[in-house]
Amino acid sequence: MKDLFAKIYKDKGPLGKWAEQAEGYFVFPKLEGQISNRMKFQGKEVVTWSINDYLGLANHPEVRKVDAEAAAEYGSAYPMGARMMSGHTELHEQLQNELAAFVSKEAAYLLNFGYQGIMSTIDALVAKDDIIVYDVDAHACIIDGVRLHMGKRFTYKHNDVESLEKNLERATKMAEQTGGGILVISEGVFGMRGEQGRLKEIVALKKKFNFRLLVDDAHGFGTLGKTGAGAGEEQGVQDDIDVYFATFAKSLASTGAFIAGDKEIMDYLKYNLRSQMFAKSLQMQLVVGALKRLDMLRTMPELKQNLWKIVDALQSGLKDRGFDIGTTQSCVTPVYLNGSIPEAMALVRDLRENYGVFCSIVVYPVIPKGLILLRMIPTATHTLQDVSDTLDAFDAIRTRLENGTYKRMSAALMKAMGE
Numbered sequence: 001m002k003d004l005f006a007k008i009y010k011d012k013g014p015l016g017k018w019a020e021q022a023e024g025y026f027v028f029p030k031l032e033g034q035i036s037n038r039m040k041f042q043g044k045e046v047v048t049w050s051i052n053d054y055l056g057l058a059n060h061p062e063v064r065k066v067d068a069e070a071a072a073e074y075g076s077a078y079p080m081g082a083r084m085m086s087g088h089t090e091l092h093e094q095l096q097n098e099l100a101a102f103v104s105k106e107a108a109y110l111l112n113f114g115y116q117g118i119m120s121t122i123d124a125l126v127a128k129d130d131i132i133v134y135d136v137d138a139h140a141c142i143i144d145g146v147r148l149h150m151g152k153r154f155t156y157k158h159n160d161v162e163s164l165e166k167n168l169e170r171a172t173k174m175a176e177q178t179g180g181g182i183l184v185i186s187e188g189v190f191g192m193r194g195e196q197g198r199l200k201e202i203v204a205l206k207k208k209f210n211f212r213l214l215v216d217d218a219h220g221f222g223t224l225g226k227t228g229a230g231a232g233e234e235q236g237v238q239d240d241i242d243v244y245f246a247t248f249a250k251s252l253a254s255t256g257a258f259i260a261g262d263k264e265i266m267d268y269l270k271y272n273l274r275s276q277m278f279a280k281s282l283q284m285q286l287v288v289g290a291l292k293r294l295d296m297l298r299t300m301p302e303l304k305q306n307l308w309k310i311v312d313a314l315q316s317g318l319k320d321r322g323f324d325i326g327t328t329q330s331c332v333t334p335v336y337l338n339g340s341i342p343e344a345m346a347l348v349r350d351l352r353e354n355y356g357v358f359c360s361i362v363v364y365p366v367i368p369k370g371l372i373l374l375r376m377i378p379t380a381t382h383t384l385q386d387v388s389d390t391l392d393a394f395d396a397i398r399t400r401l402e403n404g405t406y407k408r409m410s411a412a413l414m415k416a417m418g419e
Contacts, residue, residue: 037382049359049376055303056380058253070288087281105260114247114257119145120275129180131171161201168209188217188231194328203240212242222251252293306380317391333376342410344372355393
């Protein structure tokens with residue numbers, strides 16, 4: 001019999017094998033200072049494009065004041081217990097009601113965390129006879145939720161409605177045999193590429209197939225749609241989303257999440273979501289803080305307007321300079337370059353150390369081999385000067401990538417590693 005840990009000692013995984021060279025710099029970096037457009041990284045000021053504070057609420061004085069007052073009044077423990085047993089309050093209900101109204105649904109239910117919450121939601125919605133059909137590029141939290149499912153599941157090609165239709169045909173035949181139903185899962189905005197899920201086209205398939213639709217709108221909530229209600233509002237199909245999910249960790253700059261839909265479905269979920277039934281209630285200062293943030297989202301349209309001023313300047317500037325930003329239809333701004341993982345490491349170090357620009361780096365296995373993705377998250381706190389400085393920096397690193405500078409630097413790194 002093998003030692004359970006033998007495989008761990010032998011293989012650290014496609015990302016873990018780079019831990020010695022990457023940890024603390026490329027992964028698990030330590031940004032310092034107040035959350036803002038410019039922060040400190042290893043003692044140097046950098047323009048930060050990796051913070052999901054879309055509307056700039058993290059350090060908004062009104063938000064900080066309410067957060068501080070709520071913490072002083074309630075502390076960090078209250079309510080002490082699971083909601084079903086002893087952690088339920090009128091403020092939890094008020095926040096749910098206001099969230100439901102904001103996203104045009106009958107009811108909503110609070111979740112402690114987005115990742116945990118959507119996993120539990122998927123688990124609660126389906127039984128072993130049901131079939132799940134989901135986008136192959138779905139977020140890890142969706143994939144992990146699907147893994148909990150004891151029945152069949154099919155993936156469709158990313159944002160490919162024809163592929164979805166073919167898989168719905170397969171799922172329908174299977175559901176007729178099992179006596180189950182079908183759940184389709186898409187994201188409102190795909191967080192790596194920035195593309196909106198093709199919700200309008202997915203909804204149109206309801207005329208042909210009998211399924212329910214779950215949408216993870218973590219990056220759309222607060223940033224898309226006339227009121228900020230997300231990708232469903234943007235595409236005019238909010239009413240056709242059966243279960244709507246969003247997190248507080250992006251536009252609301254906080255912790256927590258929620259699901260929304262028909263009251264009867266929400267009532268069922270609140271009695272069957274294991275991650276909420278057996279976990280401590282969302283802390284009161286987070287509930288009070290979310291109420292304030294939601295009110296600002298409703299009453300201060302300039303927050304979203306300021307965000308999109310930066311988004312438009314950054315994305316149009318990149319395109320004008322010939323950069324490949326894919327087919328993003330949201331604030332998420334990917335920049336695709338060609339290069340190896342060692343080249344990517346050299347490029348990002350240069351970008352941070354010599355040009356003062358900090359953005360996330362994504363490489364294989366998250367994206368195909370040979371590609372480098374620099375992922376930027378514009379926020380309402382960024383300035384047009386930040387955009388200009390970043391565009392100039394990207395021009396410089398592209399030149400160095402193309403003339404082989406980073407290849408030579410990476411070769412030296414590989415030699416030092418003995419590979």
